[in-house]
Amino acid sequence: MTDSGSGAALRGAVDLSSLRNRPAPAAPGEAPTAAPPVASLVMDVTDETFPQVLELSRTVPVVIDLWAEWCGPCKQLSPVLERVVTELAGRLVLAKVDVDANPQLAQAFRAQSIPMVVALVGGQPVPLFNGAVPEAQVREVFAQLLQLAAQNGVTGSVAVDADAAPEEPVEPPLPPLHAEAFEAIEAGDYPRAISAYEKALAENPRDAEARAGLGQVRLLDRVQGLxxxxxxxxxxxxxxxxxxxxxxxxxxxxxxxxxxxxxxxxxxxxxxxxxxxxxxxxxxxxxxxxxxxxxxxxxxxxxxxxxxxx
The missing domain is CATH 1.25.40 (Serine Threonine Protein Phosphatase 5, Tetratricopeptide repeat)
Structure with missing residues (x-):
């Protein structure tokens, strides 16, 4: 993270002007505008909805998690980010960006490798870190981010509106072999997960989810311990x-x-x-x-x- 002792830390090389369609952010020292309650402190953001995130960052720092479905380290880091942001109880918001589905944002943030984590403070980008880092380091960086935000007049917080939170959809149960594969992955038993996906494909060669899962778990198995x-x-x-x-x-x-x-x-x-x-x-x-x-x-x-x- 850049030097947190100066407003210059907010003047990065990333240009987000093309993504902006809201008023300019509050100047340092200006009282933050009140942010309406949000449905969740962790939100998925797209090229189209990103202007609302820029506006929200005038009140509360927004952490941007740039990730992709195929990225193993992303899946290790995202739960850590979500846990720490949730514990901070509205002092930070986490915005998740799927770089494959949102190329405009990936280009704007110059996401050459992922996971990539940046922040927005008053609409300005602040680089944080790349790669899956330990939870202790995430906590330290977020503490520094809150200090930087305070120095630049972004000291608000947001509350979660329980009434606005969408109802969790009821997901159909996984097919037995898919469920076995997920259980094996959670246990770190990649060979058993591979076997389960291979059996699923033998039963149904058109099972796209099994094919995608098999490729991902094979990669995880190959890189384990390297x-x-x-x-x-x-x-x-x-x-x-x-x-x-x-x-x-x-x-x-x-x-x-x-x-x-x-x-x-x-x-x-x-x-x-x-x-x-x-x-x-x-x-x-x-x-x-x-x-x-x-x-x-x-x-x-x-x-x-x-x-x-x-």
Whole structure:
């Protein structure tokens, strides 16, 4: 986090002017406007609803969690952020942004890797941290954020309006094999989760949720226990070692460095003789599925793969 002792900390390089359609934020020292009660201290935000978040940040600091469904570290960090924000009882609000579904916000915040956590204070961006960090560090950063907000006149809070809170939808029960996979994932037993998803796909090859879950849990299983620095050293020492390159690509993808992961596999594919390329192509297609076929990074990488094939 930038220096919390100065209003200059609010003048970052991120330009949110194109996303703004509300009045300018309150000046430092000005009494904050009263914010209406919110349905929840944790909210999902889109490109379209973001102007309301900018306005809310005139009263209370808003923490922005930039994440994606395929990002393992995001799923580790998000519950920590939600827990700490909830404990602060309205002094902070958490706005969650799915970068795949909201490209305008991802571009505005320059989200080159996720999870990425920033804040808004008086409508101005404040960088906080990247990656899944320990809960103690999250608490420390949020304490500094509250100090910075106070120094810039943002000292309000919001209350949760129980009447405005949407009713929780009743979700249908999971199919037995999906439920078994979720239970195994929660227990950290990735091989059992993989087996459950594979059985589900054997029963129904068109089960898209099982296919997506299988890809995600396979990635989690592969990166479990890997040391990034050791993996990078091994890959650098053996540029055509398929497993060494796969390990770094998996770690990059799990850490949100999607283009780095694709680029590494494509470079490996280009270096190998044609008879050794099949497993590399299969792994690349698997990574494409994890990110999503409509993602522009996938479309670019598919084009590069096609050029190497033909």
């Amino acid at each position: 040391d990034l620095q050791a993996a990078r050293a091994a890959a650098a020492a053996a540029p055509t070692d398929v497993q060494a390159q796969f390990a770094v690509a998996d770690l990059d993808l799990a850490g949100g460095h999607v283009e780095d992961a694709f680029g590494r596999i494509l470079e490996l594919f280009a270096q190998l003789p044609s008879e050794e390329r099949a497993p590399v192509r299969e792994r690349l297609l698997e990574l494409f599925t994890l990110v999503g076929d409509a993602d522009p990074r996938v479309l670019r990488a598919r084009g590069q793969l096609a050029s190497l094939l033909f």
